[in-house]
Amino acid sequence: MTNMTDSSDSPGKANKKEESKTLPLKSDFSEWYNELLQVAEIMDVRYPVKGLYVWNPFGFSIRSRVYSIMRELLDNTGHVEAMFPLLIPEHEFMKEAEHIKGFEDEVYWVTHGGTDPLDVKLALRPTSETAIYPMYKLWVRSHSDMPLLIYQIVNTFRYETKHTRPLIRLREITSFKEAHTVHATWDDAAAQVKEATRIYQQFYNRLAVPTIVSKRPDWDKFPGADYTMAVDALMPDGKTLQVGTAHHLGDNFAKTFDITYEDPEGEQVLAHQTCYGVSERCIAALISIHGDNKGLILPPEVAPTQVVIIPILFGKDKAVLSACNNLSDTLKRAGLRVVIDDSDARPGAKYYKWELKGVPIRIEIGPRDLKNNVVVMARRDGDKTNVPNDNVLPEIDRTLKEMHSDLYKSASESLHSRIELCSDLDEVKDYIQSGIARIAWCGERSCGLEMEEIVGAGILGEPEDPALGKGDGTCPICGKPTGIVVLMARTY
RNA sequence: GGGGUUGUAGGGUAGCCUGGACCAUCCUGCGGCGUUCGGGACGCCGUAACCUGAGUUCAAAUCUCAGCAACCCCA
Numbered sequence: 001m002t003n004m005t006d007s008s009d010s011p012g013k014a015n016k017k018e019e020s021k022t023l024p025l026k027s028d029f030s031e032w033y034n035e036l037l038q039v040a041e042i043m044d045v046r047y048p049v050k051g052l053y054v055w056n057p058f059g060f061s062i063r064s065r066v067y068s069i070m071r072e073l074l075d076n077t078g079h080v081e082a083m084f085p086l087l088i089p090e091h092e093f094m095k096e097a098e099h100i101k102g103f104e105d106e107v108y109w110v111t112h113g114g115t116d117p118l119d120v121k122l123a124l125r126p127t128s129e130t131a132i133y134p135m136y137k138l139w140v141r142s143h144s145d146m147p148l149l150i151y152q153i154v155n156t157f158r159y160e161t162k163h164t165r166p167l168i169r170l171r172e173i174t175s176f177k178e179a180h181t182v183h184a185t186w187d188d189a190a191a192q193v194k195e196a197t198r199i200y201q202q203f204y205n206r207l208a209v210p211t212i213v214s215k216r217p218d219w220d221k222f223p224g225a226d227y228t229m230a231v232d233a234l235m236p237d238g239k240t241l242q243v244g245t246a247h248h249l250g251d252n253f254a255k256t257f258d259i260t261y262e263d264p265e266g267e268q269v270l271a272h273q274t275c276y277g278v279s280e281r282c283i284a285a286l287i288s289i290h291g292d293n294k295g296l297i298l299p300p301e302v303a304p305t306q307v308v309i310i311p312i313l314f315g316k317d318k319a320v321l322s323a324c325n326n327l328s329d330t331l332k333r334a335g336l337r338v339v340i341d342d343s344d345a346r347p348g349a350k351y352y353k354w355e356l357k358g359v360p361i362r363i364e365i366g367p368r369d370l371k372n373n374v375v376v377m378a379r380r381d382g383d384k385t386n387v388p389n390d391n392v393l394p395e396i397d398r399t400l401k402e403m404h405s406d407l408y409k410s411a412s413e414s415l416h417s418r419i420e421l422c423s424d425l426d427e428v429k430d431y432i433q434s435g436i437a438r439i440a441w442c443g444e445r446s447c448g449l450e451m452e453e454i455v456g457a458g459i460l461g462e463p464e465d466p467a468l469g470k471g472d473g474t475c476p477i478c479g480k481p482t483g484i485v486v487l488m489a490r491t492y
Numbered sequence: 493g494g495g496g497u498u499g500u501a502g503g504g505u506a507g508c509c510u511g512g513a514c515c516a517u518c519c520u521g522c523g524g525c526g527u528u529c530g531g532g533a534c535g536c537c538g539u540a541a542c543c544u545g546a547g548u549u550c551a552a553a554u555c556u557c558a559g560c561a562a563c564c565c566c567a
């Protein structure tokens with residue numbers, strides 16, 4: 001905290017204020033993040049219950065667009081959407097022993113109906129396996145029912161005891177997309193897990209967020225799973241954010257919930273299952289990775305407003321306004337989301353406002369431009385240019401596409417410049433202050449846990465990409481030679 | 493899990509240590525009117541606050557306790 005009384009006299013502080021009137025610098029990531037969510041009207045964090053936050057209409061609009069990409073990708077890969085209840089009876093929830101162990105400290109329980117205690121306690125789903133699989137027992141009959149690929153997008157509740165954070169660590173996850181699939185064989189399920197991470201990487205490409213897929217170490221897998229694949233993004237402060245997981249459940253849950261099918265020979269056999277999920281953390285990554293000192297930068301596909309038109313008015317200038325209206329009509333007919341800001345504020349104030357909101361393209365039209373038959377086009381992540389009137393639509397189209405690929409490219413470069421091969425744990429300890437360390441590991445649980453202990457950070461696992469996950473080395477704990485390289489990072 | 497700090501208009505703050513009055517300070521925002529408008533305009537008028545509960549006291553934003561919430565540090 002800066003002392004109030006000197007701050008106004010200090011030139012350093014004054015400059016800082018000049019650069020960013022309402023927003024802390026992005027280099028103070030935590031403050032920047034919290035403040036941006038509030039001032040850009042994504043979330044209102046003042047809801048008076050710990051770990052619960054309100055989606056503002058603007059933020060909700062981003063959310064809707066992001067999740068419609070997810071729906072599109074899932075629907076195009078054979079998935080169907082359904083919806084299961086929020087409340088899970090205690091006896092179903094308690095069926096799978098490992099699963100319970102993983103979640104029991106985090107479950108909210110409904111114990112009363114009005115003032116009467118319930119005979120059967122009801123859990124608020126922390127995830128929906130135990131809500132869905134009793135139904136799968138009824139639905140799955142035959143090998144011809146397979147694969148069964150169902151997803152839902154719902155809220156889930158977890159009583160987090162660690163520090164909660166909007167979009168990142170919540171007590172109510174408002175936007176949990178969870179898919180639950182059933183397959184005939186273990187191998188079919190394994191293939192589906194691969195497919196899931198492929199879909200997630202496509203999804204994140206659409207958000208211009210580069211990600212890394214890796215296989216979580218055994219002690220960090222989903223409770224009740226055979227193994228867990230995870231998708232991680234790298235945040236500006238060097239911590240990784242787990243933004244998607246895919247679990248191979250084997251026949252573990254099938255045994256518990258008695259999910260069997262009749263195979264072609266007429267035998268009743270256990271099904272194999274997977275589940276995979278993405279939460280609103282995807283939006284945390286989206287915001288954090290692209291934003292800058294001025295505020296949000298949104299990839300055009302998910303920006304609620306793609307083009308803002310600012311009239312530069314002198315006196316009662318009808319010509320400028322009607323030029324703005326004409327352009328707006330043209331762009332809207334082409335399917336773009338356009339806003340004309342003809343409010344009473346001065347142009348500069350409007351620029352700052354819409355930059356904060358991350359609008360990809362700003363068009364300025366003033367008397368000078370009318371005379372020259374041009375408009376001024378400013379890219380949120382770049383410069384201003386003059387564009388001739390008859391070329392505005394194609395130029396905007398082109399720029400929006402280019403912006404997406406530029407955003408992805410710079411995010412990807414930033415990610416890869418912050419992954420470093422380390423030869424010992426001291427180096428790892430040092431490097432994870434700013435990024436992701438690669439280090440050899442023999443694969444033994446005891447060595448892995450010791451590495452985490454020494455470094456004070458987590459092992460993300462062995463990356464799927466061989467360029468990251470392979471390499472000769474020796475385990476830093478036991479000294480055995482190994483071809484496996486794992487990723488270590490500070491995590492959210 | 494352990495420790496610490498904080499809670500005053502929509503946001504940010506002063507006042508609290510050392511209890512009391514005079515309109516609870518200033519910036520910002522918001523509403524109105526007018527002048528303005530090519531990178532955060534200005535004038536005038538208006539608007540709005542002491543987290544909740546209990547206690548001490550003639551008197552509480554200020555002191556004590558509890559709750560709720562936020563932030564920071566350590567494990």
